[in-house]
Amino acid sequence: MCGIVGYIGKNDTTKILLDGLKELEYRGYDSAGIAVLGDDKIDVFKALGKLHNLEEKVNASSSRDYELGIGHTRWATHGQPTELNAHPHLGEYSYVVHNGIIENYKELKEELINLGHKFVSQTDTEVIVHLFENYNNKLNDTTKAFHNTIDRLEGAFSILLITKADPSKIFFFKHGSPLIVANGKDENEVLFASSDAPLIGLANDVVYLEDGVGGIASAEGIEFFNDNYSWATLPTSKQFAQKDGFRFFMEKEIYEQSDVVSDCMLGRLNDDEILFDEIDKSLIDGINEIKICACGTSYHSGLTASYLFERLSKVKCNVEIASEFRYKDPLLTKDTLFIVISQSGETADTLEALKMAKAAGLKTLVICNVDNSSMTRTADATILTRAGIEKGVASTKAFTTQTVVLWMLALYFGKANNIIEKDKLQKELRALREVPKSLIIDDAMHEKTKRLSKRYLHGHGFFFIGRDVFFPLALEGALKLKEISYLHAEGYPAGEMKHGPIALADPELFTIALMPQNLLYDKIKSNVEELSARDSTICSISPLDFDLSDDFIKINETDHYMLEFFEMLIALQLLSMEISVRLGNDVDMPRNLAKSVTVE
Ligand code: AGP
Numbered sequence: 190m191c192g193i194v195g196y197i198g199k200n201d202t203t204k205i206l207l208d209g210l211k212e213l214e215y216r217g218y219d220s221a222g223i224a225v226l227g228d229d230k231i232d233v234f235k236a237l238g239k240l241h242n243l244e245e246k247v248n249a250s251s252s253r254d255y256e257l258g259i260g261h262t263r264w265a266t267h268g269q270p271t272e273l274n275a276h277p278h279l280g281e282y283s284y285v286v287h288n289g290i291i292e293n294y295k296e297l298k299e300e301l302i303n304l305g306h307k308f309v310s311q312t313d314t315e316v317i318v319h320l321f322e323n324y325n326n327k328l329n330d331t332t333k334a335f336h337n338t339i340d341r342l343e344g345a346f347s348i349l350l351i352t353k354a355d356p357s358k359i360f361f362f363k364h365g366s367p368l369i370v371a372n373g374k375d376e377n378e379v380l381f382a383s384s385d386a387p388l389i390g391l392a393n394d395v396v397y398l399e400d401g402v403g404g405i406a407s408a409e410g411i412e413f414f415n416d417n418y419s420w421a422t423l424p425t426s427k428q429f430a431q432k433d434g435f436r437f438f439m440e441k442e443i444y445e446q447s448d449v450v451s452d453c454m455l456g457r458l459n460d461d462e463i464l465f466d467e468i469d470k471s472l473i474d475g476i477n478e479i480k481i482c483a484c485g486t487s488y489h490s491g492l493t494a495s496y497l498f499e500r501l502s503k504v505k506c507n508v509e510i511a512s513e514f515r516y517k518d519p520l521l522t523k524d525t526l527f528i529v530i531s532q533s534g535e536t537a538d539t540l541e542a543l544k545m546a547k548a549a550g551l552k553t554l555v556i557c558n559v560d561n562s563s564m565t566r567t568a569d570a571t572i573l574t575r576a577g578i579e580k581g582v583a584s585t586k587a588f589t590t591q592t593v594v595l596w597m598l599a600l601y602f603g604k605a606n607n608i609i610e611k612d613k614l615q616k617e618l619r620a621l622r623e624v625p626k627s628l629i630i631d632d633a634m635h636e637k638t639k640r641l642s643k644r645y646l647h648g649h650g651f652f653f654i655g656r657d658v659f660f661p662l663a664l665e666g667a668l669k670l671k672e673i674s675y676l677h678a679e680g681y682p683a684g685e686m687k688h689g690p691i692a693l694a695d696p697e698l699f700t701i702a703l704m705p706q707n708l709l710y711d712k713i714k715s716n717v718e719e720l721s722a723r724d725s726t727i728c729s730i731s732p733l734d735f736d737l738s739d740d741f742i743k744i745n746e747t748d749h750y751m752l753e754f755f756e757m758l759i760a761l762q763l764l765s766m767e768i769s770v771r772l773g774n775d776v777d778m779p780r781n782l783a784k785s786v787t788v789e
Pocket residue numbers: 484485486487530531532533534535536539582583584585672783784785786
């Protein structure tokens with residue numbers, strides 16, 4: 190998730206911008222930049238990597254007084270992390286910083302190039318500043334030019350724009366990604382930020398901008414384009430602010446899954462097909478089989494995908510745990526597409542597996558959350574999950590966005606190979622569009638998991654059971670619990686319980702049963718009845734009431750099993766977190782674990 194800062198006032202503009210960007214570092218980034226305006230001159234500084242690289246460039250320049258400026262930390266979604274792709278982006282006399290994704294950037298870019306505008310970056314953002322200048326050159330009116338620009342953009346765009354054509358103003362607009370505007374503590378001061386942290390200590394009164402609200406800020410004050418806004422008071426704790434008011438980064442990341450899945454799908458879902466900027470049909474030409482390789486939670490999204498690939502695109506798909514794959518002398522054929530999945534892009538076993546596949550001459554694709562990581566630099570192609578930085582060691586939003594990308598990829602394959610029927614594709618696309626809604630957490634669900642968690646703090650273990658894609662989901666639920674509660678749990682195929690594990694059934698054995706209405710309900714129901722008959726303690730998660738369970742978490746009835754999948758995932762994530770809280774564990778940094786396992 191990128192970060193935005195802005196400042197108008199008489200204090201040290203570059204210092205305020207750089208300090209603000211430092212407060213946004215926790216959101217993750219791969220490059221940063223500021224543009225500052227003073228005496229009708231705009232200076233811009235950009236750097237790859239950590240903020241101290243940017244700071245060195247700013248400090249090396251001849252210090253000047255700047256009346257205003259904008260800054261940005263970039264988490265790559267379109268185009269590699271490079272200085273050219275770093276924000277702010279320049280037109281002829283204006284700069285812009287942007288959070289979100291411009292879905293129609295390709296057509297706008299083509300239109301502007303035909304009008305003679307020169308582009309230097311691979312980003313979608315750059316179209317904004319050229320569009321603005323194109324209008325302003327015609328109208329000679331920056332306000333109208335800004336309005337016309339906003340009207341042409343589609344997608345998510347929270348932006349700050351400065352221009353030599355109106356050097357005392359910052360133009361702003363919020364649509365999608367968060368943006369806050371604040372009156373500074375000093376007179377004639379205005380500040381902007383994409384989250385609270387950079388503003389704490391510098392401002393008291395803020396407006397958390399709603400979608401569709403924009404305006405123009407200057408030393409004279411803030412002029413809003415409409416009155417759909419209200420003033421609020423800023424929190425005082427930065428730590429609290431970095432977690433956006435949640436208790437843990439993991440909790441924040443569970444709650445932001447709906448938004449990041451929307452980002453993940455932006456520009457990739459149109460009326461009748463899936464589009465991936467990052468790949469083309471040549472990647473799948475001649476492919477008869479898919480082999481997926483990953484570790485931990487990423488392995489679980491891969492396992493989920495194997496069901497979807499075979500069901501939706503009729504392509505053979507198998508999934509391997511990377512640490513096993515590396516040493517098994519695998520048989521690899523060149524008609525296999527080798528897909529590795531990794532949040533960090535640095536997991537040693539997965540990276541080595543990727544190198545083995547490349548050495549064997551296979552086409553390789555990485556589904557990753559961090560651009561410019563070892564895996565994105567190694568694979569033939571990368572699809573970014575756009576989940577933003579994931580701070581919690583127990584992976585949540587990474588798994589969710591991986592699963593969504595892989596579901597989209599299965600449909601991409603199905604359409605490219607003329608396998609999937611038009612009606613079936615439409616049904617799948619409709620369901621995909623509903624995923625963000627299925628990830629919105631209502632208080633009742635969270636309250637239920639909080640109350641239930643007190644009953645699951647002991648016992649001699651947990652079984653998480655499910656069928657089909659709910660089996661990898663059961664594995665993921667079990668892993669979440671193990672990681673942060675340190676209680677023993679295992680995910681198991683529900684149909685396999687009678688082949689041995691049911692011997693463990695007794696009141697002290699907790700079974701979390703995933704019982705979707707839209708997929709094999711009768712089968713899973715009979716599996717759970719077998720356990721109930723042996724007095725196992727059962728918590729079922731289902732849209733349908735099930736009176737044989739001791740506890741029950743109700744999810745919404747839907748018309749697609751994958752929407753049940755994501756609603757159940759939320760319940761599993763919250764239940765694990767609330768059990769961990771009751772046990773007094775460190776939810777974000779559980780013992781013995783690292784966020785990225787870069788060793789064997
Ligand atoms: C997930 O909750 C774990 N923290 C862990 O299993 C993780 O998924 C695994 O180490 C793989 O990491 P990666 O996705 O960065 O490759």
